[in-house]
Each structure stands twice: as C-alpha cells, then as structure tokens.
Amino acid sequence: MSATAENMRQAPPAETGIAAWLDVNVRLWRMASFAVAGVVAAPILVIALAWLTPAGDVWRHLVHTVLGELLRHTAVLMLGVGVGVFVLGAGLAWLIAMCEFPGRRFFDWALMLPLAMPAYVLAFVAVALLDFSGPVQGAWRALFGRAAWFPPIRSAGGVIGVMVLAFYPYVYMLARAAFLAHGRRMLETGRVCGLTPWAAFARVALPMGARHWSPVWRWR
C-alpha cells in the first residue's frame, strides 16, 4: 500500500509536476519581489506619509494661498517638458536614423552627451548667462537700448527649456534604437502605397516606434 503511494508520488504526470513547481515558485518570486520592492519604496512611502503630518489649518492655509499655483506650475511643467522632449528627442532621432547629412555620425553620439549634465547645473549656467545681469542680456541692451525686451529665463518657459535640454536624450536614445530596428522597409512600403514622407513618419514610424520609447505607451 505504502509502496504504491510512494510510487505514485514519485512519478506524477510530468506537466502537473512542472506546473505545480512553477506555481509555488511564482508565488515565491512574487512574495520576494514585493518584499524587495517594499524595502526600496520605504523612503518614498515615508515622504508620502509626511503629507499627513501638517495640521489641518496648515493644509487650509496652503489651499487658500499657494497650492493652486503650485499645482498649475506642476501641470505646465509636465505638459511642456513632455511635449518638448518628445519633439526634440524623436525629431533628432528621426534625422539621425533616417537621413544622411554632413556630421550625422558625430551627432549620432554627441546628442547623447547632455545625459551627463545634471539639470540643476544646466539651470545655473542658463541663469548666469541669460538673466538680466548676465553677459547675453548685457550685450542685448548695448545693441538695442536699455528697454529692449528679452525673454525672462527665470520663468516657466525657462524651466521647461532647461529641463527639455537636460532630459531629451532619454527619448532620443530609445527612439533612435526603435527607428534603426524597424529599418526603412515598412516606411518604403508606406511610400509605395502613396503616403507623403510626413504622412509615412506620422502614420507608420511613430505608431511603431511609440511602444518602444514613449513612457505613456509603456505604462499602458
């Protein structure tokens, strides 16, 4: 009796065994992943929980005074930087991957270099150069008079510009890889079917590439 049971246990149908083994392991892996993720997320959770600590009247004060403007600024930044890195990153990647022009091979890698520049350093440089007391505006006023208008660098537009220049390489690298991977064949098919170059870019290359490099598509 016991021997038979033993035999049965030793020789279960192969698929069931692997499936069960995998099932247990998947659960283990999942638990382990959550444990690691929990440790990694702990500092962020602490900050998130700190939102609960200010007293109710502090929150009321913030809502009445600065919160609306801060949220608006955040939204403007997200939108502006999002659109900016998309246009600059994907546009440059398209030119590098699909077009031939003098200096293309240099720009191919040089356009990734801004990755090495932290955004705040770029911001310091931009303000030092482009603010009212900086050399650029000094020369500008010398040329066009004291009242000559110059776009203010310490503004939403200035922040968006600096952050786009600091962060576009992420989109550029992924888009470049996607365009290169797909090659020209699909595009040429599109052109043969009567699409203009712009339409081929918009209706063939972008939708195919998007899943590779757009964070929006990646999250979906």
Add this chain to the structure above:
Amino acid sequence: MRFLKQAMVLLIVMSTLPVMAADEIVVYSARNEQLIKPLFDAYTAETGTPIKFITDKEGPLLEKLKAEGANTPADLLITVDAGNLWLAAKEGVLAQVNSKALKTNIPAHLRDPDNRWFGLSVRARTIVYSTARVKPSQLSTYEALGDTKWKGRLCLRTSKKVYNQSLVAMMIARLGEAKTEKVVTSWVANLATDPFPDDTKLMEAIAAGQCDVGIVNTYYYGRLKQKQPEAPIALFWPNQKDRGVHVNVSGAGVTAHAKHREAAVKFLEWLSSKKAQNLFADENLEYPANPKIKPHASVAAWGKFKQDTINVSKAGSLQAQAVMLMDRAGYK
C-alpha cells in the same frame, strides 16, 4: 585561559579610557568648514583641547541630534539664524548654560532668554541701493520700500529663505501682523521682477539696472564689493529713528546630552571672548556679537548703525506666522 580572558577585558577597558579622559569636544556645525576650522585650530593650539566636527545643513544636523538622543557624540551645535537656534532649543536638544562670561559678553537680545544658545556673530539685513539712480535721502525704512515711488524698482530675495522669514517675523513682533501684511503686500506690488534665489544675484541685478533697491545681508555685499569694488551699489541703514536695523545671529548651544559639557561650555565662553570674536566674525565679514569688539576694518567702513534690540528668538517663535503672512501677501 582565564588569565587570557582577564587580560583581554583589561585591555579593552584600558583602550576606552583615554577616549573618555581626553577633554576633546565634538561639534556639529551648520556653519561652513572654512569659517569654523580656523577657530578650532586656534583653540586647540591655545588649550590643547582637540576638537572634532562634522558640518551639514541645519535641518539634517537637528534631525541627527534628535535621533541620536542621549547617545549623541555631539557636545556643541553651531548654526546660523536665530530661527534655527530657537527650533533646536524647542526640540530639546540644547541644554541651559549659566555662565557669567557668556552673559557679560553677549548682549541679552542676541541670546536665548533661557540661555540655551548664544549669538556669536551678528548679521545685519539691510537696504542696498543703486548709487547711480537712488539718493540715500530718498530712503528711510523697510516699510517705506512699499511706497509707490519704488514701483517696479524693488528687488527681493525669495521668501523661502529663512533670512527673509526672520525679517518678517521681527516686523510682526514690532508692528503687529496686520500692519506687517500691508507692508509686505506693498513690497510685492513694487517688485521689478520675480524674487531672486540669493542676495548676490539680487545685487548684481541692481548693479545691472534691473532694479534700484533691495534688502540683503551685509556680508554678501562685502563679498561682492571685494570682487567688484566698482559695482555701483551701497548700503543704507533703515529705521534709525525708530527700532533700528534688523539683525540676526549665527550662534551655538551646548547639547542636552553633551559628554564633555564642561569643556564645551569653556569653548563657548572662549568663542565669545575678545580673542575669538574677530576670528569668528571677520572671516565672513560679519559683526562680532560682543559689543566691545570692533568689527573688521572693511566692515566698520560701512558705518555705525543702531540695531533692533528685540530678542532674536522672536524670529523663531513667529516664523510660522511670518511664512503664512508672506504666502497670503503673494511674496514668493
């Protein structure tokens, strides 16, 4: 075997003895290393007491002291701004020190009413103006910078900086909240451009012609003038007919759980003495807190002024009120 064990215990105990016996002092400092290191070196050379220190921003240092509690190695906390010292005292990390020398050397308004911290150098936050476009006779008080004649001509540093929070807190203490809010609102209406991230940028804007008047700490003015002596800006001492110029301190307090309390108090007393006061203040072009000590010649050249003698701890107790007031006034 037993002998070996005993020998080892003895060795361990002995190895800890010199550490406990040595009269070293451990300092946590929010003041920059290059400003405090010469002081420590001078004190060690004079007394033989070694000083260990770490520097960081005031926030992390305070959190560190709180987290370490009774186990903290720190004997002394050095930090800038009365608001920060007030907060450290409120959080209970500083101990009372009853020292005759400190009470004599440091005026009452520059130290904690409960003697948990003592101002060691004075920084005046005053008006700076363009010598090309402003006559000093046009200036009078901080409040008057809200006059319509300064519309589009005033530059301010961000209200996020504790120096401005302290300035407004002191105005609340002197003028009341309603009056202060009116003044701050009128400043905001006169701004030539968005508030600046630092005092130096603000003065450069005045020199370049973006605005004509502003409010800065004097040592930033001193540093800028050392680099650009020809910069067309000058200092003005406001409110000389009433409360005086707003002053703040950098200072120090002995920690609540100091392991070398006596040595730390001695060091603090030395810092307030003639020998150390110039070392402490001059390096950063500040004013000595001890009124008997003359400031550095280039600082003295900016002229004598009457300082507001309200206790600087008000900068701490009214800070939250000041921040909210500036938010309401739209001072970013």
